Amino acid sequence: MSLHPDPIGEISVETARVAHAAFLKGTVAMRLREEFDALYRDEDFQALYPNRGQPALVPWRLALITIFQFFEHLSDRQAADAVRARIDWKFALGLDLADPGFHFSVLTEFRARLVVGQADHLLLDTMLERFKERGLVKARGRQRTDSTHVLGAVRDLHLLELVGETLRATLDDLAAVVPDWLRTLAPPAWFERYGHRVEDSRLPRSREKREALALEIGADGFQLLDALDAPTAPPAVRTVTMVQTMRRVWQIHYARDEGQLRWRPVAELPPVADRLQSPYDPEMHYSMKRQFEWSGYKVHITETCDDDAAHLVTHVETCPAMQLDTTSTAGIHERLAARELLPAEHFVDSAYINARLLVGSRLDYGVALEGPVRGVASWQFHAGQGYDLSHFTIDWEGERVTCPKGKVSVSWRASRNANGSPRILAQFSRSDCGACAARALCTATKAARRHVYFHPRAEYDALNAARVRMRDPAWKERYHARAGVEGTLSQGVRAFGMRRSRYIGLAKTGLQQVCIAAAMNVSRIVNCLNGRPRAQTRVTPFAALAPVA
Structure with a gap:
C-alpha cells in the first residue's frame, strides 16, 4: 500500500451548505476544519508508507477520524459509521455527501502503521x-505534570490460573502453526485438561x-518445552511468541531440582510487580x-498552564505500572526540548523530584523544577x-566537615547509594567522638564515631534551597498552579476513558x-478560539448553600 501525497481539496459546496444548515452554531469537528484546513497533511505520514503498491486511503483523513473517534469515545465500527452518516464529519473531512466511507478495519491498520x-x-x-504556527502554544511558559493509572485490557490471573492459561494459550498458538506435529505429541489427557479456558472449570x-494440579500442569509444560527444544521440532515453532512467554512463566513458578519438579512457594517468587499477570499481555504489571x-x-500527562492561553497537553508518556515517577522527569524534558516546547517553570509533585533532577533540569534544559521535596529522614530531625x-x-x-x-x-x-547516585561520606575521629559529652545527641549507633552522608555540592545546595522555598508563602501561592492538572486527569478519565486500555x-x-x-487538545483549542472561558471548579447546588466561614 503506497502513498502519493495530494493537496487537501476544498469542501464541496453542497456539503458545506447542508452542514451549516444542520448545525447553525457549528460543531467541534466543523470549527476545527474552519480554523485549520490542513491540521494534518499527507506528507506528515510519508515515512510510514512505501513508494510502490496499491494507493492507500488518504492518511490525513484517517488521522482526523482517529482524533474524532477518541473525542467522542467511539469504537472503530462506530467511527466508520460516523464517516458515512455524520454531516459535520463529512464537512471536516472534505467528503461529498454521497461518499460511501470505508471498512472499519482501516482504522486498525492505520494505528498499527503508527505503532x-x-x-x-x-x-x-x-x-x-x-x-x-498560529501562536496558540509557546515555549518557556509554565507547565505541569501528573500521572494516573491505566487498567490493562486483560484481567490478571491467580498463580494457578496463570500457569494453566499460559500452557493452554501456547497449545492454541502452536495448533495454528504446526497442527500435525502437535497432534502426535499431545496425550489424550491434554485435550480434556487444556481444551477450554481455565476459568471455565x-x-x-x-x-x-x-x-x-500445579505440578501436573508444570510437568505437562516441561514436556512441551523439552519437545520444542528437541532437534526434531519444526522450525516454525520458533516464530510462536507465546512459547517465549511460557518459558518466562515456567522459569518463575517452577524449579527442577535434580530432576524433581517443584512448584515454587510465594516466598521464592520475585516481587509481584516483576512477574507476569497474564500471558495475553506480558507488558501489563x-x-x-x-x-x-x-x-x-x-x-504521565504534561500540559501548559499559563493564564493567558489555552491549557494544552504537550506530552504524554505511558510506562509500566511499577516505574517510579522520578524516572520519567528527564525524559519528559527531553521530549519537550525536541519539540521546542520546554517550559521555564515545571510544576510537579514530590514523586517527580530529587536532588539530581533539580540540578539536571536547570543545567541541561534551563527548567526550574517546582515542587515539594522530601523531608529530612534522620531520627534527630523527627525527634x-x-x-x-x-x-x-x-x-x-x-573537603572537611565541622560538627x-x-x-x-x-x-x-x-x-554511591543503593541506586548508584553519587554521595559523599565524611567520618570523624574515634577519639573525638568517644570522649564527646554530646555523643548521645549526635549518633545512636554503637560505633565509636559519627559519620555524615550527603549529596555533592550542587545537589546539596539545590535540595536545601528547595526546602527553604517550600516555607515561602509566595512560592506556595505560585505552586497552586499544579492543582489544575488534576482537572485534566479527571477530564481524561471521565470523558475519554483514559484509565481503561x-x-x-x-x-x-x-x-x-x-x-x-x-x-x-481539539476540545480545548476550539473552546479557546470560540472565546469560551475556562470553567472553574464546579460546585454542586447543595454545596453552594453552605455558609461562608
Missing part, C-alpha cells in the same frame, strides 16, 4: 506544531489438590499507590532534638493515550 513505525506521538506532535479448593492496587500501566546534618558545617573546598562541638572530620570520600501491549496503550491527549 510499527514508532510514530505513536506523530498525531500529537504534528498538532502542536500547527498550533505553534472449577479449581480445587484444598491446598494439597491445588499444589497437585501490578502496582500499588497508597492503598490502591491495579494491573496495567501508568500514564526534635540532637544534631542532624543541618547542624554540621561543610567546607567544600577543604556542632567544633571537631573536624578526618576523612572525606566519594561514595482498549488494546493489549504497552505500545498500543501508549498510542491510545496520545490520541486521547490530541482529542482533549
